[in-house]
Amino acid sequence: MKQVRRLLGIVWMALAVLAAYFCIVEFGLPKFNTGKQDDLVFGIIILFILTPLIVFGLAIFGYYSVIGEYDE
């Protein structure tokens, strides 16, 4: 199980990169160009709240997994 956890750490870090792409390119930035205020607020929340949480959170979680922080 230790090895699985460590290996999966790489998957979580890769997922963080993938999430960054989707959050910024697919969900976030297009919302700024619609001209609707609802979308503007939604875009700001996606880009500045959700994206950092998922991306940095998953990346750190993955890193901790890889270095064996969750081994015990």
Place this chain on the structure above:
Amino acid sequence: MSEKSTKGIWKVISASSVGTLIEWYDFYIFGSLAVVISTKFFPADNPVAAFLSTLATFAAGFVVRPFGALFFGRLGDLIGRKYTFMVTLLLMGGATFLIGCIPSYESIGYLAPILVLLLRLLQGLALGGEYGGAATYVAEHAPSNQRGYWTSWIQTTATVGLFVSLMVILLTKTMLTKESFDSWGWRVPFWVSILMVLVSYLIRKKMHESPVFQKAKDEGKVSKNPLKESFGNRYNFKYVLLALFGVAMGQGVVWYTGQFYAMSFLKTVMGIDSNQVDTLLGISLLIGTPFFVVFGWLSDKIGRKKIMLAGMLFAIVLYRPIYKSMYETTNVKNKTELTEKTTLAVSEVKAKSGGIDSVYVTNKVYSDGTKFTEEKTVHLTKDKIRVVGDDKKEKIDTKKTVLANSSDRLWLGFMVLIQVLFVTMVYGPIAAFLVELFPVQIRYTSMSLPYHIGNGIFGGLLPAIATYLVTQSKDNGDAEFYLSGLWYPIIIAGISFLIGLIYINEKKHRYQD
């Protein structure tokens, strides 16, 4: 109590639960009355006011709650649980009452929406601080082998708070005329809050500090800097991340799908009559709520992880079949129309713009008793020329409403109930799980943050993201576009399920104090 017997614990439960219930009530009242609030404070034809309205909905609901969790969590770990969650109660009650007192936009202009926004932010902050305090307070009074059961009473409060808010609004509407409710009656549910808060405050005031925290305080073991110890210390921070990604994130999306997305799907995608939806949702919540306690109790016997992950797995596997079944149940394309009963009525209504709107209302009846109404409004100018929108298409609003027959209603209610049961599985044991993941010194801070990020941000964004996915899918011509919104909860719950399954070791990750 100090020996952690269950003697007197009902007092603790009721004092904590009533307060938390009121906080959820206060929080939901705003959402439930959003339509009337927007007409009073945020007129849609004023862009600044409309912008403030969106901020009030999004910012307070999602963004501010984690900040409340940090601010009050820190306070709770420094000075104690009891005083902190009394402050959050008063803050919430005061903010809610004042929202009910603010003069309308017509009376005081921009000051009205700004004040509402500020008070809504205070509501979000208070809610962020309340839940962790109540859960910790109850858990620290309960015997360690019964924490799941006792804290599950706190877990019922969010659902009951939603239910009570709907009931108070319904009661107020019933007692007043439509004109009176629209004029001033909508303020009553906000004013009612202050009475409930005062009663709850007086009950809480008589309670003692959590015995576990008091002991730590007496021994000088209270944290000096809970934020630094929670998030600056790798040993604790890794558990904050585990709590967020392994449980809270999945719980948040399952919770919002079962209780809010289901409602929105029935009303907007399926076009079911709003009163029918409210009724069947209310009944499903009523039947489902005791299961929070059942699963909390069960988690003391077989473990919290198994139940929470099972709830997520059921949701991941069954959401699409459930929503497909719901959609097809009242899909009029599957029904036989009684054409001889079809009626069409045309009328002209004076529009706000000064023009005349042509309204075409078609009523259809089906052999199984289903009724369908389509109201098509064609907007005309003063000169009776059809209004053209920015997209150069004629401006026509179409509203379709389905009045489901009794057997369809029963089936839809059952489908919603199943989703509420998933909610009870993931949510019932989570307070005990989070409390046991962190030591007493930093418990309030550490458990509140992942909970409010998971529930408030991952869960709270669900309606907006799901709607976006449905729209995209519809534009791409997908035949099952209406199921596309479910990918968000399915993927998030899927990741959470995997992380929880592989990384959580309940026997090791558990503080038994």
